[in-house]
Amino acid sequence: MSVAEVGAAIPPLTALTEDERMFQTSVRQFARDRIRPHVREMDEAGVFRKELIREFFELGLMGIEIPEEYGGQGGTFFQAVLAVEELSAVDPSAGVIVDVQNTICNNALLRWATPDQKAKYLQRLSSNTVASYALSEAGSGSDAFAMATRAEDRGDHFVLNGRKLWITNAAESGLFLLFANANPEAGYRGVTAFLIERDFPGFSVGKKEDKLGLRASSTCELILDNCRVPRENVMGEVGKGYKIAIETLNEGRIAIGAQMIGLARGALEAAIGYARERKQFGKPIGDFQAVQFDLAKMAVDLEAARLLVYNAARLRDAGLPFLTEAAMAKYYSSEIAERVASKAIEVHGGVGITKDYPVEKLYRDAKIGRIYEGTSNIQLLTIAKKLLGR
């Protein structure tokens, strides 16, 4: 094979198809034109504008992988990753809304929902219904299957009691993919996945968190007080929810990697723009080699993280194993996002820590990357298990 033939058969990781390029360009444009003007106000208010979420639906960004027969785009996981990256370069809160919807919730329904559940919910998810993924609780975060929420089997329905914490999108969601234990004696083998509609009796959305970063993305408590869930809303088999929970998170964390590389790119672009404009000692600060080196190191970090994220996403779309690669991508990209955003503030000098420039917000937003969808330690555990053959 010639080099050109090999290049065509195994394209470079960052080479995009025509469709991917067009999709990327349209999301980038949308993020810059429609989201950017509202970023500061949404961050300060701690609320994401409803009309922007409506526009996500209109653009097909909430049903990227959902087949066209259900009103989705019939796209790929990689496209979802591109969307999350592009939105996050402008606002990581926008990125996480689209991330949870596509790479976790829609993804789980596509894999495990019954034909009836698909017919009932996929159309809504691609056209008007935001979804949440509810696993964590006050007492069970990293040790997620130690959950205290219980599901009691009453034949044609289950009764759920407990509380979920930290649930992204909950303020806006109409559908919740929620995990409860239906057989505590069996430990994690009792964990069961339920599809819960917001108006099911006994279900309510509780306190919304006031956060350091990602402030426009809602993070709320969920309360299940004798919540009645019809049996047909069990997703997958009773007692097999642990598999759904783990496997969706394994995929979802690739998109958190995408959120973090988007964020890092936003910070780097801001730093480059400022380095060109800001003058000290009679010349732009970008003329000083020390500043140039900072920018260059940020670009290297970003490129390395992007390769990890794209590789994990391409492996997933190819049906190849990606567990370790996804953990590496999430671990590394969240680490460099914090570093790049921090350095971007330094390049800005004093104004970098004011709200007049975008970098202080990106720095605050970066912190969550090392925590949700498995903390950095949990990613390292996954990688180490593979290394040691456990």
Ligand SMILES: Cc1cc2nc3c(=O)[nH]c(=O)nc-3n(C[C@H](O)[C@H](O)[C@H](O)COP(=O)(O)OP(=O)(O)OC[C@H]3O[C@@H](n4cnc5c(N)ncnc54)[C@H](O)[C@@H]3O)c2cc1C
């Ligand atoms: C903004 C935000 C949004 C979120 N969105 C969602 C959501 O939509 N759905 C959902 O279900 N959850 C969500 N979460 C929850 C999130 O996934 C958890 O916060 C995360 O898994 C960590 O759990 P924890 O907070 O209980 O921390 P803990 O598990 O208590 O961890 C505390 C520290 O101990 C370390 N640690 C714990 N166990 C080990 C171990 N075995 N080895 C080494 N170190 C360990 C951790 O790495 C961490 O540094 C969200 C959280 C936040 C903050």
